Amino acid sequence: MNIQQLRYLQEIVRHDLNISQAAETLYTSQPGISKQIRQLEEELGIEIFVRNGKRIASMTEPGQQILEIAQRLLLEADNLKRVGQEFRSQDTGTLTIATTHTQARYALPLAVKRFIQRYPGVKLNLHQGNPTQVAEQALRGEADIAIATETLDQYDELVTLPCYEWHHCLITPLGHPLLEAGEMTLEKLAGYPLITYDAAFSGRGKIDQAFRAAGVAPNIVLTAIDTDVIKTYVELGLGVGLIAEMAYLPERDMQLRSLPLKHLFPANVTRLALRRNEFVRGYTYHFIELFAPQLTREIVLEALRKTKAADQ
Amino acid sequence: MNIQQLRYLQEIVRHDLNISQAAETLYTSQPGISKQIRQLEEELGIEIFVRNGKRIASMTEPGQQILEIAQRLLLEADNLKRVGQEFRSQDTGTLTIATTHTQARYALPLAVKRFIQRYPGVKLNLHQGNPTQVAEQALRGEADIAIATETLDQYDELVTLPCYEWHHCLITPLGHPLLEAGEMTLEKLAGYPLITYDAAFSGRGKIDQAFRAAGVAPNIVLTAIDTDVIKTYVELGLGVGLIAEMAYLPERDMQLRSLPLKHLFPANVTRLALRRNEFVRGYTYHFIELFAPQLTREIVLEALRKTKAADQ
């Protein structure tokens, strides 16, 4: 039994039990993998895969247990390498952040700027995706940190930490009647065509919740994944926008005005997620602190330690 | 990097950084281990050990982190083998129980008898030791289950489960005045020479506690590790004995009489411990249930799942 065999196993499963594809992504040969898997099976004395003649049909029950253990083992193997890198060269390496448009565009830039100044030797990757993709990238170890407002806390294998709280705000074209309409209410909002986020993005859930709770039916004429699209159509006069407050930049968005909606919609919490049991590099802690100053290294460590509760 | 190298590392540390001894217990050669460790260090790009010329003096800081991760990895590697054995042959293998004299002699026999009838193919090993030794055997993976009344819950790496509760009782020679002395009190007990357990054994702590709390000074003339020694000296008339109630066997101990002391000393809880994160064989669950019927497989599983909280 060796680590390589387990890596083969993991990759086969990731490719829906297709050895050929696994071989390709691992830059090795089909037969090599095939043989190693047979050897692993022989050594453990069990069949991992159910075979139909020469096709792999599914996994046996012991095979599934083996897989789970193998994945934990491989994570530890990665951790060994990380520790090596960490000590070999404290301030070089790679930091991959998976996040959504809103975070990448409006929340992260300052932290990123400071980070690359402080750690010129660290290659910073930003992977953009929807909240589910973001979570899964962290889950698969493709990203070191996941940052999003939704979804993250639904995965047992991720440890999540609250970064900051924000509210929605209203944006309108210049001179829009709502700007002079006094106290904002859901009813007033419902009187105008609305433009806001797609479902599953940037707190859209909270918006729907609030309208539903009040028994008011909003007139949503357009939904977008990113704020820039919303702004564009608000400027065009298609309607008024409901966006995340940090996405309104007064000095840039000269053609728009904003009004706070703190009293209408519940607060949103943007969270970051780390993969459970994964060794965290020093500069990763630092990035987290740059992004959310209250999340010091100690606090993050504590969270990682504490929340090992529900794993597996 | 391979699993073997990590095993070498672990064994070196277990032997206080002595490669030669590690080689011996692993049935391999000094140079082989030495070289593999050098290779591991080279691959990880760090020094694991601090060397004084040709002696290993201590571990570096990264080395200690490597060790921790390596141990978790090795545990998973063992688990892989266990899963294999479990499915290859459900009812054969080995079950090693580390426990104290009192448990081995008075609490376990019935469960053991039933177990070996049910699982003739399982080799049952009983390792006897003091509570600390018992815990450490479980900790090192030398025992599958640890059973004792003390100490077990002081180790983060062990998951403990309560098995049963018991009280101390008094044993005296036939015709002893205390048998006719009515309601037993600490004061009356203190009026006679006492024979009981050594510190750190079988609830001796609770006995001392009770006397101290009552401000009564007992006259302990002899302490022993096991109940049979205590019984022997009580029979000889050296004093009266304070023993665990399950250690008094009316049909065997014809030369002794017993009196309950439930009202004088707090209850003791005998617990069993399993190593955290370790794959548990089916027959092990069954043994636990034979020993403590309320600890069904589901309950044990739940406990293992839940209490992953504080690990590492």
Next chain:
DNA sequence: CTTGCTTACGAGACTCGTAATAATT
């Protein structure tokens, strides 16, 4: 001078890639 780690070297095992084979869709 004994203990204990490292270097040197060679035998054997193992891994992996290519090519051929066989089975499934």
Next chain:
DNA sequence: AATTATTACGAGTCTCGTAAGCAAG
């Protein structure tokens, strides 16, 4: 017919054991 897994085989590498060297206590 095309895709995909297995078997066969050979080159290169790696592991491990023996023997020799050398530093520390």
